[in-house]
Amino acid sequence: MFENKNDKQTPLSELGEFALIDHLTKQFEITQKSTVTSIGDDAAVLEFSDKQIVVSTDLLIEGVHFDLSYMPLEHLGYKAVVVNLSDVCAMNAVASQITVSIAVSNRFPLEALEALYSGIAKAAKRYNIDVVGGDTTSSTRGMIISITAIGSAVAEHIVKRSGAKPNDLLVVTGDLGGAYLGLQVLEREKEVFKVNPQNQPDLEPYTYLVERQLKPEARNDIISLFKALEVIPTSMIDISDGLSSELLHLCKSSEVGCDIYEDKIPLDPQMISTCEEFNVDSTTIAINGGEDYELLFTIDQGDFDKIKGNPNLTVIGFIKESSAGAHLITRSDTRIPIEAKGWKVFNA
Amino acid sequence: MFENKNDKQTPLSELGEFALIDHLTKQFEITQKSTVTSIGDDAAVLEFSDKQIVVSTDLLIEGVHFDLSYMPLEHLGYKAVVVNLSDVCAMNAVASQITVSIAVSNRFPLEALEALYSGIAKAAKRYNIDVVGGDTTSSTRGMIISITAIGSAVAEHIVKRSGAKPNDLLVVTGDLGGAYLGLQVLEREKEVFKVNPQNQPDLEPYTYLVERQLKPEARNDIISLFKALEVIPTSMIDISDGLSSELLHLCKSSEVGCDIYEDKIPLDPQMISTCEEFNVDSTTIAINGGEDYELLFTIDQGDFDKIKGNPNLTVIGFIKESSAGAHLITRSDTRIPIEAKGWKVFNA
Numbered sequence: 001m002f003e004n005k006n007d008k009q010t011p012l013s014e015l016g017e018f019a020l021i022d023h024l025t026k027q028f029e030i031t032q033k034s035t036v037t038s039i040g041d042d043a044a045v046l047e048f049s050d051k052q053i054v055v056s057t058d059l060l061i062e063g064v065h066f067d068l069s070y071m072p073l074e075h076l077g078y079k080a081v082v083v084n085l086s087d088v089c090a091m092n093a094v095a096s097q098i099t100v101s102i103a104v105s106n107r108f109p110l111e112a113l114e115a116l117y118s119g120i121a122k123a124a125k126r127y128n129i130d131v132v133g134g135d136t137t138s139s140t141r142g143m144i145i146s147i148t149a150i151g152s153a154v155a156e157h158i159v160k161r162s163g164a165k166p167n168d169l170l171v172v173t174g175d176l177g178g179a180y181l182g183l184q185v186l187e188r189e190k191e192v193f194k195v196n197p198q199n200q201p202d203l204e205p206y207t208y209l210v211e212r213q214l215k216p217e218a219r220n221d222i223i224s225l226f227k228a229l230e231v232i233p234t235s236m237i238d239i240s241d242g243l244s245s246e247l248l249h250l251c252k253s254s255e256v257g258c259d260i261y262e263d264k265i266p267l268d269p270q271m272i273s274t275c276e277e278f279n280v281d282s283t284t285i286a287i288n289g290g291e292d293y294e295l296l297f298t299i300d301q302g303d304f305d306k307i308k309g310n311p312n313l314t315v316i317g318f319i320k321e322s323s324a325g326a327h328l329i330t331r332s333d334t335r336i337p338i339e340a341k342g343w344k345v346f347n348a
Numbered sequence: 349m350f351e352n353k354n355d356k357q358t359p360l361s362e363l364g365e366f367a368l369i370d371h372l373t374k375q376f377e378i379t380q381k382s383t384v385t386s387i388g389d390d391a392a393v394l395e396f397s398d399k400q401i402v403v404s405t406d407l408l409i410e411g412v413h414f415d416l417s418y419m420p421l422e423h424l425g426y427k428a429v430v431v432n433l434s435d436v437c438a439m440n441a442v443a444s445q446i447t448v449s450i451a452v453s454n455r456f457p458l459e460a461l462e463a464l465y466s467g468i469a470k471a472a473k474r475y476n477i478d479v480v481g482g483d484t485t486s487s488t489r490g491m492i493i494s495i496t497a498i499g500s501a502v503a504e505h506i507v508k509r510s511g512a513k514p515n516d517l518l519v520v521t522g523d524l525g526g527a528y529l530g531l532q533v534l535e536r537e538k539e540v541f542k543v544n545p546q547n548q549p550d551l552e553p554y555t556y557l558v559e560r561q562l563k564p565e566a567r568n569d570i571i572s573l574f575k576a577l578e579v580i581p582t583s584m585i586d587i588s589d590g591l592s593s594e595l596l597h598l599c600k601s602s603e604v605g606c607d608i609y610e611d612k613i614p615l616d617p618q619m620i621s622t623c624e625e626f627n628v629d630s631t632t633i634a635i636n637g638g639e640d641y642e643l644l645f646t647i648d649q650g651d652f653d654k655i656k657g658n659p660n661l662t663v664i665g666f667i668k669e670s671s672a673g674a675h676l677i678t679r680s681d682t683r684i685p686i687e688a689k690g691w692k693v694f695n696a
Contacts, residue, residue, distance in 0.1 A: 036400060040601065041508050042438035042586055043404035043499075052384060053401065056391035057481060057496055059449035063488040090390035101407035101494060133405060139492075140411040146449060146494035148405055151391075160389050238390055253388065 056087035077119025180289025182213030260317030425467025528637025530561030608665030
């Protein structure tokens with residue numbers, strides 16, 4: 001994972017901008033019937049007939065959002081797409097197109113961009129989306145990735161952050177804290193590697209956590225599940241910055257409060273054992289660690305029977321009046337106010 | 349123009365990411381009926397009923413696409429929007445929304461971002477578009493701007509690069525070469541300023557050229573004109589990289605050739621006199637200089653009467669069979685093959 005197995009190094013200047021874009025994008029097939037015109041014109045043309053359109057965008061900067069010393073470029077490409085698709089899922093919509101803009105310094109050879117685009121292509125295939133446009137340019141330093149995802153849904157199915165109401169159940173998908181802990185494992189191995197480059201890291205005990213960090217997935221399976229179960233959440237948000245931060249966003253948008261229960265927060269066994277090894281509190285990690293890309297949503301209590309027993313879904317609490325505030329009820333039955341401790345990019 | 353008149357310097361870390369986004373985006377009003385949900389959710393929600401949607405995106409990097417030593421931040425914000433709107437115009441569509449993502453290093457105070465967003469807001473107002481989403485984050489160096497523009501048109505009005513056919517007339521809007529020459533003027537003044545910071549530049553003789561560079565406009569007026577004249581171009585592209593480069597794109601997409609006439613290329617008098625002063629050939633500048641953001645399009649000869657005599661439109665040549673190639677017919681009646689000499693970002 002820490003090796004560069006790529007022997008060939010072709011300078012980007014050998015191709016020129018348009019040839020480079022052609023070379024990188026020729027692998028993208030168009031499969032969506034909503035894509036009318038794709039790469040190769042001034043803009044992409046899309047058609048969704050009577051559906052509403054959902055648009056989400058993200059900007060990822062090397063050294064701020066990712067570290068190429070442990071993030072293989074193919075994984076980075078994959079993850080950059082997933083991060084955006086997760087936002088589309090959080091609207092209860094189905095993503096169908098992305099645009100991809102990349103800027104790289106001349107330190108990157110063509111083969112690096114090929115690896116990145118190969119990850120983008122894998123995500124596009126896995127999530128059944130078309131790459132319909134973008135931009136490829138040079139940067140003065142490092143790699144910059146900007147992706148915009150476009151999806152659609154019928155108006156009645158769109159779920160915002162703002163629809164939660166008192167007594168609704170708070171539900172999360174999957175388990176939490178794994179991606180953050182995976183990052184801690186990778187950071188530790190990077191330090192070991194710096195001291196002794198001959199030392200091959202043994203990541204075997206942390207496979208799940210590292211995969212959560214390096215190859216997260218967007219929960220579009222849950223969007224399909226909602227359709228199958230005939231459930232429309234009353235509000236929804238994706239967990240990119242950590243549960244506590246997203247809970248507060250959701251409560252603020254919906255003008256409500258909430259109680260969540262420490263003993264209900266879903267944790268993976270590997271996450272628990274690694275927290276013990278790192279001597280950190282698993283609840284703190286699960287609540288404040290980001291990048292899990294799970295969904296946090298609320299449903300009317302009347303829908304509980306529809307989701308009950310589904311292993312992908314865990315009820316962690318319920319919505320209260322705004323005046324009640326947002327609290328975590330600990331295992332020892334203490335009420336702790338929830339504070340946003342998510343990732344702050346401007347705190348240098 | 350070269351001074352920093354801003355006294356107050358508020359570090360971005362004082363606000364935090366979410367407060368910063370709130371602060372910068374609160375000035376944006378929603379005016380488009382196609383905007384259902386704007387900033388503040390996981391994604392924007394839009395609705396265009398029976399129209400097709402047009403999506404275009406651009407990534408602008410400090411030191412590659414702009415130089416803050418002569419580009420005031422407010423102008424930069426304005427121009428970053430215009431560049432994307434120009435792509436939407438080139439599809440014969442009407443832009444209605446943009447998303448704006450910005451990354452800045454900690455060298456930028458809050459007031460710098462306020463100036464940038466003020467320019468973005470001015471463009472949004474001038475072009476009647478909503479700012480519906482985006483991302484604000486930190487960079488390790490410099491400023492990075494990524495904008496995605498969304499527009500719409502009924503399917504029959506969408507114009508691609510690929511519809512030109514032999515005997516169609518080649519038409520350009522406005523005049524060419526001004527923006528590139530404006531950049532040369534600014535570069536020269538920057539060098540003078542480096543040697544003698546007390547020397548106030550006299551840009552008076554170059555007002556038009558400098559404005560073409562610093563405050564270009566997207567030709568949405570031409571899109572309205574097409575509607576009024578009941579003209580649908582057979583193909584269209586915007587002139588961002590230079591006429592020669594765009595002509596070749598259009599010919600390649602449409603699988604045609606063309607002849608254009610040197611004496612027909614529209615030039616501004618200030619552009620001609622400044623070319624003389626700089627001792628450069630005005631045709632070379634008009635053909636290869638980029639960033640004019642004019643439109644290059646083709647129309648059926650039967651539509652000539654509709655556009656004849658309009659001061660915004662100049663017929664510069666006509667479309668030929670692909671085998672004829674693309675040529676410039678000089679004033680001395682020499683046929684010169686057109687080569688793309690547009691801006692190559694990867695040629696360091």
